[in-house]
Amino acid sequence: MQSQNSHYKWIALSNTTLGVFMAMLNGNIVLISLPAIFRGIQINPMAPESAAYLLWLLMGYTVVTATLLVSFGRISDIFGRARLYNLGFAIFTGASILLAFTPGKGSTGATELIICRLLQGVGSGFLFSNSTAILTDAFPPNQRGMAMGLNQILGIGGSLVGLIVGGLLADVHWRLVFLVSVPVGLTGTIWAYLKLRDNSALLKRQKIDWLGNGTFAVGLTTLLLALTYGIMPYHEAKMGWGNPWVIAGLIIGIILLAAFIYIELHTETPMFKLDLFKIRAFAAGNLSLFLSSIARGGLQFMLIIWLQGIWLPLHGYNFEQTPLWAGIYMLPMMIGFFVMGPISGFLSDRYGARGFATVGMLLSTLAFVLLTLLPADFSYLPFVMILLIAGVGMGMFAAPNTTAIMNTVPPEHRGASSGMRATLQNTGSALSMTLYFSILIIGLAQQLPTTMYQGLLQAGVPSAVALQVANLPPTGALFAAFLGYNPMAQLLPATILHQLPQASQQLILGKVFFPKLIAPAVMSSLKIAFYISAVLSIIAAVASYMRGKRIQPLH
Structure with missing residues (x-):
C-alpha cells in the first residue's frame, strides 16, 4: 500500500502541474498574440469599439476563473476533487478546440472568441480550485512544500512561457495560439480520468x-x-x-x-467555512497572498508597456517585433522563479514557511524600489538583476505560503480552501491590472496632451490636427504600443500624414518619436505603481511573519 501511495503522489503531482501550467500559459498567451488574432478575424484594434473586445479577451478569462473558484472548490469537497478536476480538464480542452476553429470574422468572430474564452475560464476554475487540494491529499505533510514548489513553479512559469510561446505561434498563424493547448489537454484529460482518485472523505451528505x-x-x-x-x-x-x-x-x-x-x-x-479565518496561519497566509497578488499582478503588464512602448523601439526594434521580444527580455524573472521555487518549497518542509515567505516578500519590495531608480532608457544588466531579484522573491514566497495555508485546513475543507486561496490570488491580480492601468491612464491624460501637441507641432503637423490628436483618449496610444502597432501611424490621419514632407513623415513614424513623447508620463506613472507595490509587499511581509511559528500539519 505504501508503494502504491508513493507511486500515486507523483502521478498527482505531474498531472496537476500539467493542468495548472496549461491554464496559466493560456492566461497570458493572448497578451502577446492579440495583434495577430485581431488581424486574423479582421478587426482594427485601434477602432473605439474594439477596446471592449480587447479588454474582454484579456481579462474575461481571469474574471470568470476568479468568481468560480470557491464554489467549484466546495462542490468538489462534496462530489469529488479528482472527478471535477478531470471535468475541468475536459471543459478547458473543448473550449481550446472551439477557440482554434471559430468561423466568424469581425465583431461576430470577436464575440465567438470571447464566449469560448469565458468557457475556457470555467475549465481553468475547476483546475485551479482542485490542484492544490489533490496535492495536499496525495503527499505526506513533510513533502507538501516540495510538491507545491514544483507545481507552482511550472504554474507561474507557464504565465511567463505564454508570453514567448504566444509571440512565436502568432507569427505563424493566430489559430495555433489556441490549438497548442489541445494535445496537452486531451492527454491530461484521459490521464486524469484513468489515474486520479480521491484520497480523503467527501462531504456527500452536505447540501450545496x-x-x-x-x-x-x-x-x-x-x-x-x-x-x-x-x-x-x-x-x-x-x-x-x-x-x-x-x-x-x-x-x-x-x-x-x-x-x-x-x-x-x-x-x-x-459554501466556505469562514471560521477557518480564525486560524492565525490560514488568515495571515491568505492576507499576504492577496496583497502580494495586487503588488505583482500588474507587474508583467507594466513592464511590457515599458519595454514595448519605450525601451525596445529606442533600441532599434520595430513596433511589430516588440511583443515577442518583451517576453524574451523578461526571461530573467522566470529563471529566478524557476530556481528558487522548488528549493524554498523543499526547505520549508523542514524549517517552516514563515522565514522563506517573509524574506521572499522583502526581496519583492527591494525589486519594486530598485525599478523606480531606473531611467526610461535603462542599461539592460541592472534590469536583469532586478528581474532576478523579483523572480527569486516570488519563488521564495509562493510554495511555502501555499503549503502553510493548506496544512492548516481540515481534509474535508481542502477543496473550498484551495478555491478561496486561488480566488484571492486571481482577484488580487485583476484588481492589480485595474489599479495600475488607471494610474497609467491618469498619468498619460495629465501629461501626454501637452507633450504630444508640442511634438507634433514641431514635426510640422497643422495646429488644429495636432490639438485633435493630442486630446484623443490615451488608451489609443497605450493599446497601440501594447499590441505592437506603430502608434503614430494609427493616431495621425493618413491624409494629413501624406501631406507632410518626407523628413517629417520619417520622424513621426520612426522608432524614437513616440517613445520619447510618452516616456515622461509613463515613467512617472510607473514609479507611482512600483511604490504602491513596494508598500503592499512590505505589508505582505509583515502579515507573513505574523502567521506565527511552525504548526503541526493536519493530515
Missing part, C-alpha cells in the same frame, strides 16, 4: 449552499466587471469611473459580497 454560491459569484463578477469597464473611455471622459453602470456595479458588487459573508455566518452548510 446555493444562496452563498450565488451571492459570491454574482457579487464578485459584478465588482470585477465594473472595475474592468472603469478603465475604458466613457463619452468624453478618459476613463469610465463616472459611468452610472460602473458606479452601480461597484455598489451592487460590494453589497452582494457583504451579503455573502452574512449568509455564510448564518447557514448550517456554508
